Amino acid sequence: MNRTILLKDLLKKDYKETWDLQSEILQGIVDVKIQNRRNNSQKSTDNHFLFVEHPHVYTLGKSGDMSNLLLNENQLEEKGATFYKINRGGDITYHGPGQIVGYPILDLENFFTDIHKYLRLLEETIILTIAEYGLKGTRSEGETGVWLxxxxxxxxxxxxxxxxxxxxxxxxxxxxxxxxxxxYFDNIIPCGIRGKAVTSMEAELGKKVDIEEVKSKILKHFKVLFEVEDFITEV
Known part of the structure; x- marks a missing residue:
């Protein structure tokens, strides 16, 4: 099992371009797995982790409700935002400057084959990261993500x-x-959940955080929780 992860920081990148890149990486890994089964071979599969910051964009998951987007096309344009209906789980969310977006593209057969565990460990990675800033993150039953x-x-x-x-x-x-x-979250019903607010590290701490420092803490906790052998930085 390959527990090395190829790490790439895409810096600022368009959402659709990043989505296409993720799809391409995923398909490459899947192709190796298909060939392994066909040929009864054991070629190892790669794991990837992408960091990125997107321009203003709203994305709606496959089970999401369009009515949770509170803007029409003209209003989206006025706000300099784009919108995509995409193939992840969950409802609607916002991505934009000052947000740390992480896309692990892992072959879970290198780690464990349990999607529920995968999501819980992702949550735990963030909970442990923000705890280093004095913020007590927790889970909300039935609602994936990290809450205060x-x-x-x-x-x-x-x-x-x-x-x-x-x-x-x-x-x-x-x-x-x-x-x-x-x-920007005022323009949606975040994750389709009415009556619950959204916050940020800056809002909670009363000051901006060092983005690069937060990323390094995320990787530190991710490495321990997922028993990663090593991160190899790609340029």
Missing amino acids: DVGTPFARKICAMGIRSSRWVTMHGFALNANVNLG
């Missing part, structure tokens, strides 16, 4: 998650609100 003050009238989401998997290969991932403009 669950069970109170002040519950608010700090990290959204949505994934897709094919033949145990994952794509899409998490979006941690670091220094993001929360006003």
Whole structure:
């Protein structure tokens, strides 16, 4: 089992271009797995982890409801935002500047074949990361992602998650609100959940966080939780 992960920071990149890149990487891994089964061979499969920051964009998961987008085409254009209906789970979410988006494209057969466990470990990665800043992240039953003050009238989401998997290969991932403009969330019913707020590390701490520092902490916890052998940085 290959537990090395190829790490690439795409910096600022268009959502559709990144989605296409993820799909291409996933298909390449799936193709190796298909050939292995056909030829009774054991060629190892790669694992990837992409960091990215997207321009303003709203994305709707395959089971999502269009009515959770509160803007029409003209209003989207006025806000400099785009919209895509995509193939991950979950409902609607926003990506934009100041948000840390992570896309692990893993062959889970290199780690464990359990999607529920995969999502819980992704959540735990973020919970442990924000704990280093004094923020107590928790899970909300039945609602994937990381929240603050669950069970109170002040519950608010700090990290959204949505994934897709094919033949145990994952794509899409998490979006941690670091220094993001929360006003853009006013244009949607985030994740299709009414009456719950969205927050960011900046809003909670009263100051901007160092994005690169947060990314390094995410990788540190991800490495331990997923028992990663090594991250190899791709340029």
